[in-house]
Amino acid sequence: MTTATNFLAFLGLVTTLLIVWRQSWPGRRRLFVAQSLLLAALAAVIAIYARRPGLFLVAAAVVLLKALVIPRALDRMAAGAPIRPVTPGRSAGMALLVAGAMIVVAYAIMLPVNAVTTLPTEGGIPLAFAMALIGLFVTVTGRDALGHVLGFLMLENGIFALALLATYGLPGLVEAGVFLDVLVIVLLMEGVVLQIRREHDSIAVDQLRELRE
Amino acid sequence: MSLLVLVLAPMAGAALLALTRAARIPILHGAVTLVTLASAASVVMDVAGAGSVTVLAGHLRADGLSAWMIGLVALVTGLAGVEAPRQVPAAEARRFYPLFHLFVATMLLALGTDDVGLMWVAVEGTTLASVFLVNLERTRASVEAAYKYLLICSVGVAIAFVGTVLVYFADAQQFGHEAHALRWTTLVRLAPGLPAPVMELAFVFLVVGYGTKAGLAPMHTWLPDAHSEAPAPVSALMSGVLLSVGVYAILRFKTVVDLASGPRFTGRLLIVLGLASMAVAAAFLWAPASYKRMLAYSSIEHIGVVSLGLGFGGAWGVAGAMLHVANHALAKSVLFLLSGRIRAAFGSADVSAVRGLLSAMPSTGRGFLFAMLALMGLPPFGLFLSEVLIFGAGLQSGHGIVVGTCLVLLVIAFAGLLRTAHTMLYGTAPAVADRPGWLRSLPIGFALLLLAITGVAWPPGLAAALHHIARLLGP
Numbered sequence: 001m002t003t004a005t006n007f008l009a010f011l012g013l014v015t016t017l018l019i020v021w022r023q024s025w026p027g028r029r030r031l032f033v034a035q036s037l038l039l040a041a042l043a044a045v046i047a048i049y050a051r052r053p054g055l056f057l058v059a060a061a062v063v064l065l066k067a068l069v070i071p072r073a074l075d076r077m078a079a080g081a082p083i084r085p086v087t088p089g090r091s092a093g094m095a096l097l098v099a100g101a102m103i104v105v106a107y108a109i110m111l112p113v114n115a116v117t118t119l120p121t122e123g124g125i126p127l128a129f130a131m132a133l134i135g136l137f138v139t140v141t142g143r144d145a146l147g148h149v150l151g152f153l154m155l156e157n158g159i160f161a162l163a164l165l166a167t168y169g170l171p172g173l174v175e176a177g178v179f180l181d182v183l184v185i186v187l188l189m190e191g192v193v194l195q196i197r198r199e200h201d202s203i204a205v206d207q208l209r210e211l212r213e
Numbered sequence: 214m215s216l217l218v219l220v221l222a223p224m225a226g227a228a229l230l231a232l233t234r235a236a237r238i239p240i241l242h243g244a245v246t247l248v249t250l251a252s253a254a255s256v257v258m259d260v261a262g263a264g265s266v267t268v269l270a271g272h273l274r275a276d277g278l279s280a281w282m283i284g285l286v287a288l289v290t291g292l293a294g295v296e297a298p299r300q301v302p303a304a305e306a307r308r309f310y311p312l313f314h315l316f317v318a319t320m321l322l323a324l325g326t327d328d329v330g331l332m333w334v335a336v337e338g339t340t341l342a343s344v345f346l347v348n349l350e351r352t353r354a355s356v357e358a359a360y361k362y363l364l365i366c367s368v369g370v371a372i373a374f375v376g377t378v379l380v381y382f383a384d385a386q387q388f389g390h391e392a393h394a395l396r397w398t399t400l401v402r403l404a405p406g407l408p409a410p411v412m413e414l415a416f417v418f419l420v421v422g423y424g425t426k427a428g429l430a431p432m433h434t435w436l437p438d439a440h441s442e443a444p445a446p447v448s449a450l451m452s453g454v455l456l457s458v459g460v461y462a463i464l465r466f467k468t469v470v471d472l473a474s475g476p477r478f479t480g481r482l483l484i485v486l487g488l489a490s491m492a493v494a495a496a497f498l499w500a501p502a503s504y505k506r507m508l509a510y511s512s513i514e515h516i517g518v519v520s521l522g523l524g525f526g527g528a529w530g531v532a533g534a535m536l537h538v539a540n541h542a543l544a545k546s547v548l549f550l551l552s553g554r555i556r557a558a559f560g561s562a563d564v565s566a567v568r569g570l571l572s573a574m575p576s577t578g579r580g581f582l583f584a585m586l587a588l589m590g591l592p593p594f595g596l597f598l599s600e601v602l603i604f605g606a607g608l609q610s611g612h613g614i615v616v617g618t619c620l621v622l623l624v625i626a627f628a629g630l631l632r633t634a635h636t637m638l639y640g641t642a643p644a645v646a647d648r649p650g651w652l653r654s655l656p657i658g659f660a661l662l663l664l665a666i667t668g669v670a671w672p673p674g675l676a677a678a679l680h681h682i683a684r685l686l687g688p
Contacts, residue, residue: 177334
């Protein structure tokens with residue numbers, strides 16, 4: 001089980017880094033779907049080894065929500081936006097460097113957690129937290145609304161992986177609430193972003209300057 | 214039982230309001246508001262009698278702290294609910310009222326559940342229910358405010374989820390997967406055996422996450438936009454009580470973490486964030502362009518004061534903070550509701566557009582004046598007393614330098630507020646359409662009276678209630 005969960009967490013982190021590296025929207029979207037499918041596999045693996053049949057439901061919900069419904073909402077938001085929001089010629093090197101540093105930071109922050117556990121899944125915990133941190137980084141540095149939403153979803157995926165690895169999933173009621181919240185956030189975001197595009201004819205963030213001191 | 218009604222009634226009311234015919238909306242809105250108020254009063258009475266109430270096999274639970282906050286939410290809901298029909302255009306009623314009550318329901322669920330996981334879901338729900346309320350006017354500015362609000366608060370609350378996961382993890386590592394491991398009552402029972410480093414790490418995530426909802430600097434950047442763009446009754450709820458729901462969530466976890474690692478760690482963190490919030494607010498209160506933004510920055514200041522009270526700790530610090538939450542809820546919701554009337558009359562939220570408020574709109578102007586005086590922390594209003602309690606707790610716990618810094622920041626904020634209030638209240642008034650009436654002034658007058666009561670003559674039971682809450686939360 002340790003090998004399987006470590007490997008899946010590692011692959012999850014690799015998809016996160018690839019999203020940071022790729023600049024084109026269709027590529028990033030495919031990677032996000034791949035990452036979500038990896039998380040579903042992670043949930044299924046833990047469901048088998050830890051004998052938690054409830055996690056199969058969670059895995060199914062991840063596939064439905066994060067591999068099907070949410071990517072479609074993202075497509076509706078992206079319609080008409082330029083494929084490469086970043087200026088051509090600007091490389092992703094700096095961003096990748098920061099992301100790499102964040103993996104080290106994630107290990108440092110999760111030291112007290114790894115110190116108190118002997119879970120077979122503990123090796124993946126810092127990797128999952130690094131996914132969340134890099135998602136936060138993508139959100140904060142996002143240059144358009146798509147970047148923000150994608151970053152938020154990466155953050156959410158990282159936290160989901162962290163919860164799976166550290167606790168084998170939260171109680172069902174909470175888990176259901178989390179899925180509902182993520183879905184509603186993305187749908188609300190879609191509504192707001194579509195209105196911003198009608199008003200400004202763009203979803204780039206530097207267009208938002210009504211509210212400044 | 215009344216606790217169940219309290220959470221379900223506004224939810225069911227929201228669904229009915231979304232489905233019913235337009236002509237019935239105002240009366241149904243009144244009915245739902247009344248049921249919410251009545252069941253909140255009943256919960257508060259039950260808790261006052263029995264100490265705590267639980268329903269649904271312990272999923273819902275209210276103790277002294279919940280009851281205090283539920284009472285405040287109900288009070289501000291009442292004030293905002295009465296004012297809403299006068300300020301929300303009939304064309305928007307279909308969008309406004311269902312979300313208004315859903316918003317109230319999510320806050321009440323966050324306060325009325327024992328399960329910190331469910332509390333997380335409910336706190337996220339408060340953001341989701343209020344995003345479209347912030348964007349009710351659908352202007353460029355309001356959609357931008359809604360976007361920032363949704364994004365920053367969602368990210369913040371996601372970070373709080375990391376903290377919740379870590380608490381659950383610590384719990385499960387130490388005691389196995391105990392039933393109801395995420396219940397606050399369970400956590401408090403097991404807390405002394407939980408690993409301190411993990412709990413402290415969790416608390417950092419929880420403070421950053423729920424602190425974003427509470428409007429603590431430097432996570433406050435969404436707040437002035439959202440609070441100033443929302444329609445006045447929603448601003449009143451957001452500033453008056455929603456921020457305090459964020460503080461409430463932090464406070465629940467602070468109790469648990471303090472039991473695991475001692476109060477020094479959480480106290481220091483809250484003092485630093487409280488000072489940062491007061492400093493940011495003081496800087497922006499000096500010359501605000503819009504009076505709604507002024508009120509929003511003042512909320513950051515007062516949440517900072519509350520955070521300091523909790524950081525100083527001890528019975529006086531906690532009691533002062535709770536009293537301050539209540540006083541601020543009353544003063545700020547009155548001011549936001551009146552700012553809605555002022556904006557409707559003068560046609561702008563700019564400070565420069567409003568002159569001679571006292572002569573142009575006498576009853577609104579007087580209410581604004583008194584509430585501003587209360588907000589500045591002048592006696593005889595309650596905020597003076599709660600600030601004295603909090604700073605007393607600071608001196609008692611040996612934080613003299615922090616208290617001194619706060620007093621300087623308070624004076625700066627005071628001067629800024631006074632200057633703006635003076636500009637608005639006096640001068641030659643343009644001709645504006647005021648719609649006076651004693652009935653309109655009644656709820657506002659009632660809230661101001663309560664503010665004076667908490668400052669001058671405590672009703673029987675108030676001291677005991679504050680004492681009870683302080684005992685509940687601290688050693």
